[in-house]
Amino acid sequence: NDQQVIMGWTSEEDNLGPQRGWQGCHTLPRTIFLSDDGYELRSRPIEALKTLRNETSHRHFTDVVLDTNIPFEPVPDVKGNQVEIVINWQFPMYQNLDFGLIVLSTPDGQQRTSIGITSRNNTSVMMNSDLPGWDYLSVPQITQWSDCQIACSKDNKCQAWTYVQDREINNNCFLKSGVPLLTSNSVCTSGVKQREAGEQIVWVYMDRSLSQRNPDAAHEPIHAPIWLQPSTINTEWILELDIFIDHSVIEIFEPYGGRLALTGHVYPEEENANTFAVYVNEPATAQGHIIINTLDIWNLNTIWTERHKFF
Incomplete structure (x- = not known):
């Protein structure tokens, strides 16, 4: 039925592979397709997996x-x-x-x-919050979180940002190419670049x-x-x-x-x-x-x- 099917490989995430005698396995088969606007590659489990129920x-x-x-x-x-x-x-x-x-x-x-x-x-500005990971740029000459937010809004690659208030200038504003999981941090202010209204x-x-x-x-x-x-x-x-x-x-x-x-x-x-x-x-x-x-x-x-x- 003209499906595009892929399988991946998932490695073990512990130190006991030699004792087990194997290391990793295939993921479930997934069918891949384009989003309605044609810009995103998406995936879901193949329908045939329902026969295992x-x-x-x-x-x-x-x-x-x-x-x-x-x-x-x-x-x-x-x-x-x-x-x-x-x-x-x-x-x-x-x-x-x-x-x-x-x-x-x-x-x-x-x-x-x-x-x-x-x-x-509200994810546009989150006080006492860190978004650790996905950093691609440390913006120089930033002295407050609002300037870090503006720097992100002007960069097409930026999806999120974190400002660290106890860091020195030139090492306190980090732009991110993804949106990591939110964590609590009293010295950080973070935000996510917003998309369409609502x-x-x-x-x-x-x-x-x-x-x-x-x-x-x-x-x-x-x-x-x-x-x-x-x-x-x-x-x-x-x-x-x-x-x-x-x-x-x-x-x-x-x-x-x-x-x-x-x-x-x-x-x-x-x-x-x-x-x-x-x-x-x-x-x-x-x-x-x-x-x-x-x-x-x-x-x-x-x-x-x-x-x-x-x-």
Whole structure:
């Protein structure tokens, strides 16, 4: 059917490859396509992956409202570490939010991986905030954050900026070719170059800080920004994620628009790290709700029709 299909390679992110006897694996096959305006190359999982779903294991949840701070709320009657998850989130526009789904978790949540969404009410100027990474230029002769913002607005390559107030001139304003994940930093002021009126940037992330005990495995977050566009019928954002977990590999997609694809490794040591949960670190204000419109989880069948012994 004239699909353009690609596969990538994901390397291991720990120090135990020699003990396992292999190093890395292919990513899921993805179909690639152009955005409607023809300027962006996008991707989504191929449709044939749906044939791996074990329909007898299917669990379906609807209209789950998350109105308060929730550290760890288990999803009932479902476990697994070889699964597909399709989750449709609804959340308010232009608020400070942080929420998501916990996977590969022990029942007590001590070992877990979080797949979340974070947003800010205003990303044009964010006090006490850093956007670490993607630096391509240190702008000279900058003495205040507003001049750093202006420098970014005049540079076509710049997507974001950070001004560091305790650095000397010529080493305090950094222009960025991408939009890194926001972090707190009392000496920084940062901002994102804004796009069309009404659009809002949010970050989708994979938090691996508690994914494994091994200090030589990757613990830093994986993340990607995504711009959401308002419509005449919605007063809140809708964002659907398609998540595939195969034991130590997690892949996250935005299936309809194809604007997001994240791949990362985690290495939970606990055999019972197969629980799912939801969390809210920053809830919505009284003017809105964080809602799971739909949550579907399937165990996935293996692709192997028979086992082969290679050694």
